[in-house]
Amino acid sequence: MPADTTLGSVAIEALAGIQPEPGVAKPDPILVADHVVRQFGGLRAVDVTHLEVQRGAITALIGPNGAGKSTFFNVISGFDTSDEGSWTYNGQTITNTAPNKLARKGLVRTFQLTKSLSRLKVIDNMRLGAGGQTGESIFPAVFKFTWGRQEADITQRAMNLLERFNLAAKADDFAGSLSGGQRKLLEMARALMLNPDLIMLDEPMAGVNPALKQSLLDHIRDIREEGTTVMFVEHDMDMVRDVSDWVVVMAQGSIISEGTPTTVMRDQRVIDAYLGAHHEAALTESGESLTNSADKEADA
Amino acid sequence: MDFGFILSQSLTQAIGVTAIIYCLAAIGLNLQFGYGGLLNFGQVAFVAVGAYSVGATVIAVGSSLWLGIVIGILLAIVLALILGIPTLRLRADYLAIVTIAASEIIRFAAKSSDFLGGAQGTTGAIGADFYALNPLPEWERFEFGPISFTRVDMWVVLVGWVVIALATLLTWALMRSPWGRVVKGIREDEDAVRSLGKNTYLFKLQILILGGVFGALGGMMSAISRGSVQPDGFVPDFTFFLYVMLILGGTARVLGPLLGAAIFWFLLVFVEQVLKEGVSSGVITFISTTQIGPIRFILVGVGLMLLMIFRPQGILGDRKELMLDAR
Numbered sequence A: 001m002p003a004d005t006t007l008g009s010v011a012i013e014a015l016a017g018i019q020p021e022p023g024v025a026k027p028d029p030i031l032v033a034d035h036v037v038r039q040f041g042g043l044r045a046v047d048v049t050h051l052e053v054q055r056g057a058i059t060a061l062i063g064p065n066g067a068g069k070s071t072f073f074n075v076i077s078g079f080d081t082s083d084e085g086s087w088t089y090n091g092q093t094i095t096n097t098a099p100n101k102l103a104r105k106g107l108v109r110t111f112q113l114t115k116s117l118s119r120l121k122v123i124d125n126m127r128l129g130a131g132g133q134t135g136e137s138i139f140p141a142v143f144k145f146t147w148g149r150q151e152a153d154i155t156q157r158a159m160n161l162l163e164r165f166n167l168a169a170k171a172d173d174f175a176g177s178l179s180g181g182q183r184k185l186l187e188m189a190r191a192l193m194l195n196p197d198l199i200m201l202d203e204p205m206a207g208v209n210p211a212l213k214q215s216l217l218d219h220i221r222d223i224r225e226e227g228t229t230v231m232f233v234e235h236d237m238d239m240v241r242d243v244s245d246w247v248v249v250m251a252q253g254s255i256i257s258e259g260t261p262t263t264v265m266r267d268q269r270v271i272d273a274y275l276g277a278h279h280e281a282a283l284t285e286s287g288e289s290l291t292n293s294a295d296k297e298a299d300a
Numbered sequence B: 001m002d003f004g005f006i007l008s009q010s011l012t013q014a015i016g017v018t019a020i021i022y023c024l025a026a027i028g029l030n031l032q033f034g035y036g037g038l039l040n041f042g043q044v045a046f047v048a049v050g051a052y053s054v055g056a057t058v059i060a061v062g063s064s065l066w067l068g069i070v071i072g073i074l075l076a077i078v079l080a081l082i083l084g085i086p087t088l089r090l091r092a093d094y095l096a097i098v099t100i101a102a103s104e105i106i107r108f109a110a111k112s113s114d115f116l117g118g119a120q121g122t123t124g125a126i127g128a129d130f131y132a133l134n135p136l137p138e139w140e141r142f143e144f145g146p147i148s149f150t151r152v153d154m155w156v157v158l159v160g161w162v163v164i165a166l167a168t169l170l171t172w173a174l175m176r177s178p179w180g181r182v183v184k185g186i187r188e189d190e191d192a193v194r195s196l197g198k199n200t201y202l203f204k205l206q207i208l209i210l211g212g213v214f215g216a217l218g219g220m221m222s223a224i225s226r227g228s229v230q231p232d233g234f235v236p237d238f239t240f241f242l243y244v245m246l247i248l249g250g251t252a253r254v255l256g257p258l259l260g261a262a263i264f265w266f267l268l269v270f271v272e273q274v275l276k277e278g279v280s281s282g283v284i285t286f287i288s289t290t291q292i293g294p295i296r297f298i299l300v301g302v303g304l305m306l307l308m309i310f311r312p313q314g315i316l317g318d319r320k321e322l323m324l325d326a327r
């Protein structure tokens, strides 16, 4: 396949001409959020005026600790309730909709603190992800012939995904026996069992070793090539620069910058938000400051 | 000391009517707590509903036992809905508080209701319709080695174990299915299961209902076999004994409640009989006959503590599984 016909290149092209402004409109948004506010006492943890997420692209959500990224994910995915605001998904209003309903519509998220189901086997964690199972209704459940075939198909799909995520050897172990990084992988693979349209990953690479991080980045690109929109939170700027088509920056609950990775990392507001007074401090793993690494990217 | 007699008494109790009643209620609790993680501290409420339904239908209303059984099942479903609908959306501990309160409310309400016989309860030929069906030959006793039952008890025990076998089969079939997988997932982390598109509320309501119906069946067995329903038979201790049996046998094991109930009653009767024989034959001098009741519970309690130390997963449990979250 020639490089310029991949879905990734289509997404990059679609985002190419867009002004790097907070709240800027996108050509084909899958998710649109308006005036979303979530307060904890006096703290406005989330205060997003407008955000559009481009369909088919990989969007990174970055920002310092406590910026409100996870809270924003929780609100959008129905695990937390907003105080104000509304948001649509595929043009449909989904403000404060229950998470299980959203998952069925194809909006699936993972958690910053992994939620693997410890006393279920890895393969059962995966099978649980599949939607539309006949055997999940109580009456057919009693009779295996009603769901046996479907179960076999689901198991096949689960094993294929586990293979991709290097977890196939662990299929029959309890999920509780996995390492922290393996749990991250399992949670991502499990979410993919739902064939999501939009997958929201909260720090999918935290605690994953560098070699595996590279293969995770490949997985994320693969997901995009299969037509799934990806939104992810990540602190590792090298990873963000490597994989994302668009970057959204949050600080103190609001979106302070948006743009391609290169433009965002040059943005003075972003540098200020991240580094405060310590402008000279290094932010990326390679020890470069944001501006330097962005320059290098531009030169390349 | 006549160990033959003691053993025969204990074994008979281990598979007898009382064990059957507790076993049915424990099968229900195993579904709710063992597999689904629901903290139902008022399982005895369902047992009471089952017992009073057949008792009142037969004695107070004068209708048939079969109608009473249908009413009992329906009322158990209604009770599960009343308890579950407001609480199952909330944190797990709310259900615990509500269920224990409900079980006491039901006991006191029954105690002060003339229709249900007040503090005396309901007594009479509750099981007449059931005993009329007894097909067993007219023998004096039915003996199997050390175990022996009267003809009437034999019939109750036979039917009781058939019902237990069916309930166990149903549990097994459900727990190997995708439905059971969702239920076990809820026990581990409800939010994770919700994030995968499952309506966990509905599943929790289903296990509360199903487990409650099993509890009610236990109550019906008790009313039928004893020919009476006493409000003070439904104290919260009942539920705690159920938990003891579950933990003893192994939670979230299909056969856990069976083994747990049988061993619990075997031990209780065995200790009691040994103490009784010991006191009456003068071997044990430091306690009196009246102290035997409480002391057997103390000894069984000590035994349970030892079990928790050396086999915390219960008899059928898997220690590896138990240790997963302790890392």
Ligand SMILES: Nc1ncnc2c1ncn2[C@@H]1O[C@H](COP(=O)(O)OP(=O)(O)OP(=O)(O)O)[C@@H](O)[C@H]1O
Pocket (backbone or CB within 6 Å): A040, A043, A045, A063, A064, A065, A066, A067, A068, A069, A070, A071, A072, A112
């Ligand atoms: N349940 C809660 N109750 C009170 N305050 C909360 C709650 N959850 C989050 N907060 C506060 O909201 C703010 C945003 O938290 P959030 O978890 O969204 O940050 P984050 O951007 O995901 O940070 P990190 O990168 O460290 O994960 C923080 O100041 C946090 O203390």
Ligand SMILES: [Mg+2]
Pocket (backbone or CB within 6 Å): A069, A070, A071, A112, A202
């Ligand atoms: Mg976070």
